[in-house]
Amino acid sequence: SINSCMEEWEALSNEYRSLEKLHQLYHAKLEEVNSLQQKCTKGISHQRYRLNIIKNSLRRLEKNMSESSQGDSERNALLQTDLIRRKAQLYEMENILPKPSGRYLKIILGGINVSILDKNEKFRYKDEYEKFKLVMSLLALFISLFNCLTNVRTMDVVHMFLLVWYYCTLTIRESILKVNGSRMKGWWRAHHFISTVLAGVMLIWPVGECYYAFRTQFMAFNVYISFVQYLQFMYQRGCLYRLKCLGQSHNMDITVEGFQSWMWRGLSFLLPFLFIGYAWEFYHAYTLYYLASHPSADWHVGTLSMLFLVLFLGNSLTTAATIPQKIKE
Amino acid sequence: SINSCMEEWEALSNEYRSLEKLHQLYHAKLEEVNSLQQKCTKGISHQRYRLNIIKNSLRRLEKNMSESSQGDSERNALLQTDLIRRKAQLYEMENILPKPSGRYLKIILGGINVSILDKNEKFRYKDEYEKFKLVMSLLALFISLFNCLTNVRTMDVVHMFLLVWYYCTLTIRESILKVNGSRMKGWWRAHHFISTVLAGVMLIWPVGECYYAFRTQFMAFNVYISFVQYLQFMYQRGCLYRLKCLGQSHNMDITVEGFQSWMWRGLSFLLPFLFIGYAWEFYHAYTLYYLASHPSADWHVGTLSMLFLVLFLGNSLTTAATIPQKIKE
Ligand SMILES: CC(C)(COP(=O)(O)OP(=O)(O)OC[C@H]1O[C@@H](n2cnc3c(N)ncnc32)[C@H](O)[C@@H]1OP(=O)(O)O)[C@@H](O)C(=O)NCCC(=O)NCCS
Ligand SMILES: CC(C)(COP(=O)(O)OP(=O)(O)OC[C@H]1O[C@@H](n2cnc3c(N)ncnc32)[C@H](O)[C@@H]1OP(=O)(O)O)[C@@H](O)C(=O)NCCC(=O)NCCS
Incomplete structure (x- = not known):
């Protein structure tokens, strides 16, 4: 009532x-x-x-x-x-x-505060970022496998749109990580900017002889890269969790030496795969360089060749540079 | 020493x-x-x-x-x-x-907290958003004027890339505004999603007869829209500042009646321009619908026609619906 x-x-x-x-x-x-x-x-x-x-x-x-x-x-x-x-x-x-955002974040998000003021939250954010990369690279794996086996223009477009969107999102998340104190090297963020542009150029490349001359090799490369990104995920996540354990003083399961030996094993497993990927990037640059002189070639071909060359150089130099740095530590 | x-x-x-x-x-x-x-x-x-x-x-x-x-x-x-x-x-x-982000923000930014916990900061954020729109629409005005007068394929591509990026950024910022309590109608956010897709499809539309049949009218439309966005900026910003003054009780320069009369004057000036814009969207949909039956037409033409129709319907219905709603208040 x-x-x-x-x-x-x-x-x-x-x-x-x-x-x-x-x-x-x-x-x-x-x-x-x-x-x-x-x-x-x-x-x-x-x-x-x-x-x-x-x-x-x-x-x-x-x-x-x-x-x-x-x-x-x-x-x-x-x-x-x-x-x-x-x-x-x-x-x-x-x-x-709280720390101020960089210029890129200011333009995209406006003057919002993206600092995380809690250690566990920081860890969770990084972990989520790694998982996001994993999910997206699995998705990319399926699409590129499909594109390897078939030849549907719409799926090519969907694939490239996805890559543009994915790399764009990565640059935003990585800028947030940077604000929150990640020691990620500048190149990896630049890498994702360049990859966004590269996928964008692939997207608007008019289909034609040149496109089809390059397509198979590019799709196979995408399958390979998704696989390497999976390996990279296992490694980075291992590092993340072990570093977290190291940071908690009451946890005695892991020592600095234990971490270092695990890291070296992981790294020496991963590195050959990475360098094969970089060699492939160089090979793309080379193929496109030759295609650029084809009579039906547009500006896209030369640009893509340049971009792959830049990726090859930046990736191999940066990855190579981490090895002596890690030895010193 | x-x-x-x-x-x-x-x-x-x-x-x-x-x-x-x-x-x-x-x-x-x-x-x-x-x-x-x-x-x-x-x-x-x-x-x-x-x-x-x-x-x-x-x-x-x-x-x-x-x-x-x-x-x-x-x-x-x-x-x-x-x-x-x-x-x-x-x-x-x-x-x-603090309020939790929606699903879209969670995917783009991850689980970062985007709540603004201070009234003045909220105001500043909204103001900055309006300014961002202004700067971008001025930039778009120059590019589309240039494209109206010339015909350089690269500039078309740059223009469309800019639009994709701009609308994409708007959706992010608007989702942040939404989390912070803006009463913006759902349609305007949907509008910017659809515009992103539309600019994306324009971007990959292969140049050809159909493209050139549509290009002039589209570029002129862009010039017009940039101009309308400038008017809209003046109106929205006026509302924002006057509402802020109303909110501060010690400020007696402005009364509720004064605000209402200003708003109605602004709105009745703006509305005709908006509806001319919507009519133009309908006209695009109509033109593209006829172009779609052209022998050299790709899937892009029909899709664009559909998208413009959706924009026309959504915009006119939503804008029309705000008028009775404002009268009731
Ligand atoms: C070489 C490599 C394995 C070293 O990884 P690492 O041991 O974590 O390197 P560092 O110790 O220098 O890492 C410092 C920080 O940068 C981050 N980082 C390193 N490489 C990164 C990458 N490629 N992307 C994003 N973040 C990266 C680490 O997670 C760490 O972050 P933290 O400060 O928040 O803990 C790693 O850089 C890598 O995988 N590079 C290859 C990426 C690549 O080439 N991708 C293209 C596909 S072929
Ligand atoms: C019709 C119109 C003038 C009414 O504006 P208004 O008086 O601010 O409307 P409301 O009072 O319903 O606004 C409520 C909220 O939504 C926001 N809002 C309204 N229209 C918006 C739009 N188009 N984009 C973004 N935000 C908008 C307002 O700023 C306000 O935000 P707040 O809660 O943070 O203060 C406005 O919606 C408008 O300009 N629409 C046309 C947009 C358009 O068609 N653009 C395409 C180009 S033709």
């Missing part, structure tokens, strides 16, 4: 009043946090500024140091390590402070 | 210690805020759940009310308004709580 409804309502209203109080408390704390956030950010950049001044004057001192005492140079060395440690501490502090 | 560096370092270290304390405080408060946030969100959804139960039992009561007393139906009516007011209060509370 209406009376029981009224009673229900009264009970609910009481609950509402306590919710209201909670909400007011929340609002107050939120503003406090915002102002603390600004103070911390300012404090950190002030520290950075003055650290740099000290560093510069130390550098100037060092130059005129040759004649000065042993003690001075020892103090200098001590101060230098202090400076480095302080920088690391500031970096650590920044982990839970 | 090294001594002065040491002194500098000492002074800076003192500052660092207080920064460290501030940072610890911040960290603690941040976690507090997060847990309060979760509690509030839970409380709100619990309120919603029980409000719905009460509402349903009231509805059931109403049906059997005919024979019951006058007093009961009065109490019922009072309770109904209470329910509505409570819903508005809960909605107000949610303004400073």
Whole structure:
């Protein structure tokens, strides 16, 4: 009856009043946090500024140091390590402070804040990114297998549209990862920009003799790349989970040495496949370079040849460069 | 000298210690805020759940009310308004709580939190969105003017690429606006999805007789649309700023009546231009429908015709529907 409804309502209203109080408390704390956030950010950049001044004057001192005492140079060395440690501490502090987005994200998303202020959330975000890549490369695998075996123009178009969209999305997600402190090398993001353009040019390449001369080899390459991306996923994900375990001090299942040996095994398994892929990119560049002189060739052929060459060079140099870097670590 | 560096370092270290304390405080408060946030969100959804139960039992009561007393139906009516007011209060509370993204944003950006928890920031974000549209439509104006006067295939391609990218970016930004409580109608977001596809199909349409039969009219349409978008920008931005002033109670420059009269003047200036644009969309659909039976016509022609028809219908119905809705307000 209406009376029981009224009673229900009264009970609910009481609950509402306590919710209201909670909400007011929340609002107050939120503003406090915002102002603390600004103070911390300012404090950190002030520290950075003055650290740099000290560093510069130390550098100037060092130059005129040759004649000065042993003690001075020892103090200098001590101060230098202090400076480095302080920088690391500031970096650590920044982990839970919001960071501004880069120019690309600002254009795409506008001035929205994409910082993740929680370690576990950061991990989850990266994990989700790896999974997204996996799902998409499986999808690409099926489509390119289908395209290898058949020759339907619509499916080619769908495939290329998917690649444009996929690489475009990757660049956005990777920029977000970058804001959140990933040490991903600049080239991999550039790689995905270039791949977006490449897929775009493939998309508008008018079908004709040249197109069909290149199509088979390109489709086979796509199948191969999807497979390599699967291997890469297994490796990157392994690294991610093992690094997370390493970060949790109470977890003793894994040691730094254990991680390193796992990483090297994974890497030495993966690298040959990667370099075969890069060789293939070079081969595409070469094939297209010859096709470009064909009478029916459009501007697309030469452009694609250039893009594949750039991908080949960037990928092989960057991947090659990670090996000595990892040995040093 | 090294001594002065040491002194500098000492002074800076003192500052660092207080920064460290501030940072610890911040960290603690941040976690507090997060847990309060979760509690509030839970409380709100619990309120919603029980409000719905009460509402349903009231509805059931109403049906059997005919024979019951006058007093009961009065109490019922009072309770109904209470329910509505409570819903508005809960909605107000949610303004400073993070909201989950929709499926589209989750796919593009991953599980990042795009809520803006500050009224001024929300305003700034919307303002920036309008400015972004303005800059892009000016750019599109120049390119389409250029394309009207010349006929360079590369520029056509650049134009279409720009449109694909632009509409794609708009859908992302609008989804973010939606999460942050914009009352933008679903159609406008759908409109930008469809426009993305439309520009994509234009992009891959092989040049030929049909393409050139349609090109001039399409380029002129683009010039016109850029101009209309400029008018629309002036209107939307005027609404935005005036609504902001209305929201600040200490600002007496503007009244609700003043806003309404301004809005109606703006709208009645804008609407004829909009409907001319929609008529043009219908005309495109019609032209393409006839071109589709041309012997050299590809699938692109029919598809484009369909897409323009959908745009025409959706735009005119949605825009027409806003007029009675605004009169009621
Ligand atoms: C060579 C390679 C295996 C090294 O991986 P790695 O051991 O993770 O390398 P690093 O230690 O330098 O990684 C640093 C960071 O960059 C990220 N990263 C490395 N390569 C990446 C790639 N290709 N794409 C995205 N992120 C990458 C890592 O995940 C790590 O992120 P984190 O800071 O958030 O933890 C890896 O770069 C790779 O797979 N490259 C080949 C990619 C390729 O060529 N693709 C085209 C298909 S042939
Ligand atoms: C008809 C029109 C002028 C009404 O605008 P309005 O007075 O702002 O309409 P409403 O009051 O319903 O707006 C509600 C919300 O939707 C937003 N909105 C309305 N139309 C929008 C559009 N076309 N694109 C994006 N957002 C829009 C408003 O900014 C407002 O946002 P807010 O809740 O964040 O303040 C507007 O919808 C319009 O310009 N439509 C034409 C768009 C068009 O046809 N473009 C294609 C080129 S011809």
